[in-house]
Amino acid sequence: MEKNPVTPKLVVIGGSAGSLTVLFQVLPELRPSFPYTLVLVLHRKGGSDSHLVDLLNAKCTAPVIEVEDKEALQIGQIYLAPSDYHLLLEDRATFCLDDDEKIHYSRPSIDVTFESAAHVFGKDTVGILLSGANDDGSEGLARIRAAGGMAIVQDPNSAQMPVMPQVAIDKNHYDYVADIDQIRSYLNQLS
Amino acid sequence: MITDTELTTLLEDIYRQYGYDFIGYSKSSLHRRVQRIFAMDKFPSFAELRYKLLTDDLYVKHFIEELTVNVTEMFRDPHFYKTLREQVIPSLASKPFIRIWHAGCSTGEEIFSVAIMLQEAGLLEKSLIYGTDLNAKVLANVRRGLVPIDQMKKYSENYIASGGPKDFSQYYTAHYGQAILNQKLTEKVITSTHNLVSDSSFNEFDLILCRNVLIYFNKNLQDHVLDLFDKSLSPLGFLALGSKETIRFSGLATYYQQIQPEKIWRKTQ
Ligand SMILES: C[S@@+](CC[C@H](N)C(=O)[O-])C[C@H]1O[C@@H](n2cnc3c(N)ncnc32)[C@H](O)[C@@H]1O
Numbered sequence: 001m002e003k004n005p006v007t008p009k010l011v012v013i014g015g016s017a018g019s020l021t022v023l024f025q026v027l028p029e030l031r032p033s034f035p036y037t038l039v040l041v042l043h044r045k046g047g048s049d050s051h052l053v054d055l056l057n058a059k060c061t062a063p064v065i066e067v068e069d070k071e072a073l074q075i076g077q078i079y080l081a082p083s084d085y086h087l088l089l090e091d092r093a094t095f096c097l098d099d100d101e102k103i104h105y106s107r108p109s110i111d112v113t114f115e116s117a118a119h120v121f122g123k124d125t126v127g128i129l130l131s132g133a134n135d136d137g138s139e140g141l142a143r144i145r146a147a148g149g150m151a152i153v154q155d156p157n158s159a160q161m162p163v164m165p166q167v168a169i170d171k172n173h174y175d176y177v178a179d180i181d182q183i184r185s186y187l188n189q190l191s
Numbered sequence: 192m193i194t195d196t197e198l199t200t201l202l203e204d205i206y207r208q209y210g211y212d213f214i215g216y217s218k219s220s221l222h223r224r225v226q227r228i229f230a231m232d233k234f235p236s237f238a239e240l241r242y243k244l245l246t247d248d249l250y251v252k253h254f255i256e257e258l259t260v261n262v263t264e265m266f267r268d269p270h271f272y273k274t275l276r277e278q279v280i281p282s283l284a285s286k287p288f289i290r291i292w293h294a295g296c297s298t299g300e301e302i303f304s305v306a307i308m309l310q311e312a313g314l315l316e317k318s319l320i321y322g323t324d325l326n327a328k329v330l331a332n333v334r335r336g337l338v339p340i341d342q343m344k345k346y347s348e349n350y351i352a353s354g355g356p357k358d359f360s361q362y363y364t365a366h367y368g369q370a371i372l373n374q375k376l377t378e379k380v381i382t383s384t385h386n387l388v389s390d391s392s393f394n395e396f397d398l399i400l401c402r403n404v405l406i407y408f409n410k411n412l413q414d415h416v417l418d419l420f421d422k423s424l425s426p427l428g429f430l431a432l433g434s435k436e437t438i439r440f441s442g443l444a445t446y447y448q449q450i451q452p453e454k455i456w457r458k459t460q
Contacts (some may be wrong), residue, residue, distance in 0.1 A: 088219035097406045100260045
């Protein structure tokens with residue numbers, strides 16, 4: 001069997017309230033077999049939305065996989081952090097789950113995955129922070145930047161809930177502010 | 192920030208000096224925990240943390256207790272407990288004696304949940320429940336049957352969602368900010384420290400629960416532990432893992448049958 005090429009780049013999108021509509025405008029439009037691994041960390045309500053992965057699969061052409069323990073990363077695929085676990089990167093080839101305390105009242109927490117991604121993928125990490133009503137994600141973006149990666153926040157004017165991206169902007173933990181169209185074209189030209 | 196090399200150095204020190212083997216644990220999770228302890232205990236440098244660990248036995252005890260994640264809940268994933276209640280427990284009923292092992296039981300919330308279901312099925316009297324964990328501190332809590340009272344509303348909802356037929360509040364009494372489980376529920380529980388990495392099988396069980404422990408281990412260590420469970424299960428015994436854990440990639444998969452979609456498997460030979 002042919003081995004998967006080692007994931008060259010990791011893109012992590014963190015979203016909370018109001019982020020699903022953004023994803024529905026971006027993900028279905030991604031070019032086929034994009035050359036990186038895409039991870040979604042979304043604040044979810046306990047186990048009550050177990051159909052989220054089905055919903056995303058129905059809309060996206062790339063396969064969307066809800067991560068199980070020690071799942072392997074593949075390029076051109078979308079991975080969803082499961083509800084009630086933090087999602088970590090064990091190495092460039094493997095995910096890892098953790099059920100430690102909630103951070104920012106959230107598990108999964110966006111900060112936790114951003115930080116782990118920065119640690120493992122360094123400058124090959126892209127973090128994108130979308131709409132939300134709390135302050136998760138901004139510390140993680142700072143870590144991604146410190147590791148030489150790229151930090152993008154959704155333009156608060158285009159967000160249903162501007163708080164989460166605004167916090168990152170106020171703390172100056174970003175490289176670019178982008179609206180939904182710009183996020184889509186960024187992901188489509190990324191190689 | 193602790194580097195990967197520093198983390199490995201610490202784990203090797205701890206293994207060499209104290210015999211606790213964390214080398215097969217997932218590095219990403221350990222890294223978070225060590226980073227947290229480092230910040231919490233305000234070490235000025237990695238060298239000082241290392242020195243403290245090599246010279247202060249008491250601190251090592253604290254360090255190891257803080258290294259493991261002990262988060263737990265009663266009736267966590269209610270659908271899992273519903274399946275236990277409806278499909279696993281009834282098939283244990285005809286046994287003269289029921290032996291259950293909770294490996295990595297933490298403060299006992301999972302044990303209390305199963306004890307409640309056994310009592311409701313009229314089987315608690317003939318059951319023996321072993322609760323083991325690496326961390327001795329959490330086991331003291333299991334014996335006392337204590338649960339934080341502010342969690343009881345949530346646990347009561349979980350219990351109802353799992354198909355619990357009774358009034359949940361009859362199972363505990365409030366006492367200074369704690370809920371104390373009825374003594375009947377903990378009478379059949381035996382606790383002991385047991386390290387899944389280095390200790391061997393110690394009995395034969397009809398049901399082994401090991402939920403949200405394997406996620407902290409790398410694949411090799413997971414295989415080792417699954418093998419230990421295989422040796423400790425009776426011929427038609429059940430193995431229950433956490434909702435994101437699986438035996439799919441291990442040698443066990445071929446002769447265990449899953450109760451879909453739950454992470455419960457039954458040994459078939
Ligand atoms: C996250 S808790 C899970 C508690 C419970 N089973 C649940 O799912 O709610 C993980 C537990 O595994 C224990 N543990 C970690 N490594 C262990 C080992 N090598 N042997 C035995 N227990 C271990 C930890 O001390 C902790 O109490």
